[in-house]
Amino acid sequence: MQKRHLPPLNALRTFEAAARHLHMGRAADELGVTHGAVSKQIVNLEEQLGLALFRRIGNRLELTEPGFKLLKASGNAFDQLSYAIARLEGQAIAGELRVSVPSAFAEKWLIPRLAKFTDAAPELKLSLLSAHASYDPAIADVLGDGLDLAVRFGEPVWKDGTARLLSHVGSFPVCSPVLLSGSEALSTPNDLLRHTLLLDDPAGANWRRWLAGAGLPNAEITRTLYFQDFNLLLAAARQGLGFCLADELTAGEDLARGQLLRPFRQSIEHLGAYFVVLPPLVSPAARAFAEWLEAEIALFMADPAL
Template identity: 60%
Template sequence: MKIRKRHLPPLNAIRAFEAAARHLHLGKAAEELSVTHGAVSKQIGNLEDHLGFPLFERAGNRLVLTERGRKLLAASNTALDQLGYAIARLDGAAVEGELRLSVPPAFGANWLIPRLAQFRKQAPALRLQLLASDRPEDALDKDVDLAVRFGKPVWRDCTVRLLAHVRYFPVCSPSLLNEPPGLATLGDLAFHTLLLDDPAGENWKRWLDHAGLRDAEAPNTIYFEDFAHILAAAREGLGLCLGDMITTGADLAAGRLVRPFEQSVEGLAAYFLIEPSVTSPAARLFADWLQAEMVSFVRNIH
C-alpha cells in the first residue's frame, strides 16, 4: 500500500503518540509537550481513527503498546530524529550533547580512534564518551547510545547494522621470522606458541584445517580473554595470533606485526553496530559516519 504524503497523519498527532509511547503515560507526555492530558488523549484517538487500528491497550492506569504501536514508535523515532537533524543542519546549528559509545577495546584502539578526528570535524561540539566492552549482553545497556560488537546478531528490539565480515590469518612479531626456529614453512608452527582468543582454540583449529594441517600436533598455547592483550603479546614475540585487517591492519602497515603465511579463513562472526530503539540525532550522525567509514575501509582492502 502506498500512502501519499498529504495523506499522512498530522505531525502533532505523531508527536503526541511518540511521547505517550515513550513514557507509557499520558500525563508525562502532556507535561513534556506542554499541553493538557485531554489534548494528548484526543490526538492519539484521532491518530488511531486515521490509521484504523489501536496503538495502545489500556491495563488499568497503564498504557501498553500494541504490536502495530511498537512498529509505529520505531518508525516515528527515526522520522522525528531525521527531521530534527535536518532542520538543525539547515539552520547551521551544531550537533551538541553527549554520545556514549561502547566498543571492543581492540576495535577502538586499532581502528576507530585513528579515525575519530575525522568525525570530530563534523560535530566538534559533541561530547564523546568511549566505553570499552566486548560483551554482547551489555550492548543495549541504558547508559549506552550506540555499541559495536563482534559476534552474531542476537540483539532484539533495536536496529542492528552489519559493519563488516572478516577473514582470519596468522600474524606475529618480525622477530619470530628472523630468529630460530623461524617460520619458513607451515610445519614450523609446531615449534611456536599459538595465542588463543577462545579457550578451546576453535578459531585456530579452523585455520589449521583450512591450511591443510588438520592432523598437526598442537603446539604450546596461551589463552587471553581480551583480544587487545593478544595483540600486545604478539607484538612482544610471545607467539602467533589470528588477526584481521580491522584489528591488525595498522600494526601490519607499521611493521609491528607481519603475516608469515597468506592463507586466510572466513570468520564465523562479524562486526555489528547496535542502535537502541530510541536514538538521538547525534547517535544517528555517528552511526551513519561509522558505517560509511567501514564501507570505504573494506572496499580499499579488497
C-alpha cells in the same frame, strides 16, 4: 493501501505527555493548555478506544496495562517522527551519543580516524565505552546502560538490537620478529606447531581452520594461550609469547611499524565479523555515526593504506 484507523494526533500527544508525567497539571504546562483541556482529551481518547488508560487514585494517576502499552508505542512514534523531521530539516548533529566498541578496534582502527567524524559534528558530545568480547552466546544484550549503538565482533546473536554488517575480516598469522630469527625461523606452516598459538576463541576453531587451509587439516595443537581481550592477544604476540591470528584493522599499525611480522600469506575469513548494533529507535546522531563507520570501513577495505 489500507486506511489507518488512528485516534486524533492531538489526543495521542496529550495522552503521551500525561502518561510520562503521571500528572494532568504538568502535562498541561508542557503542552501550553489548561488542566481541563488535558482531562477532556484523555476522556475522549478512552471513550474512542473503549479502554481505561489511567487509574485515578486521589490526586495521583497510574497507568493501566493498556495505558502502559500505549505510552511505549506513542513515545517511540513521537521520538521517531521528531528524528525524521530533524533529518529532513538538515539539523546539525548535536546532543549526546554513547557508543560501545571493542577496545582493540577502538585503539587500533577507530581512534586514529575519529577526528573525521567529530570535526563534522562539533556540537555532539560523544562518549566511547570499552566493550570486552565474550564468546558466551547467552550474553546477547549489548545495548544496556543507555547506549545509542554498539560495535561488536562475532556472530550476530544479540537480542536487543538490529545488527548490521560492517565488515568480514581476513585472518592471518602474525608474531614478534624474535620468533622468526635464528633457530626459531619458520619454513612451512607445519613449523607453527612447535610454538605456542595464541587464541581469541577458547576452542581454537579459527586456528584449526587456518591450518586446514594451509594443508594441515589434522594438525595437533598442543601449546595454546587464550585471551578474551584482543588487545591482550596482540600484546602477547608483540612480546614473543606466540603466534596469533590477526587482521588488517587491528594489526595493521603493528605490521606497518615492524612490531609484528606476517610469516605466511595464507588468509582465512574469520568465523566472526564486525557488526554495528542499533536499537529499534535510532537517533540522528547514532544513524550518522553508523553510516560514517560503514563508509570508513568500506574505504579501508578497498585500500588499507587509507
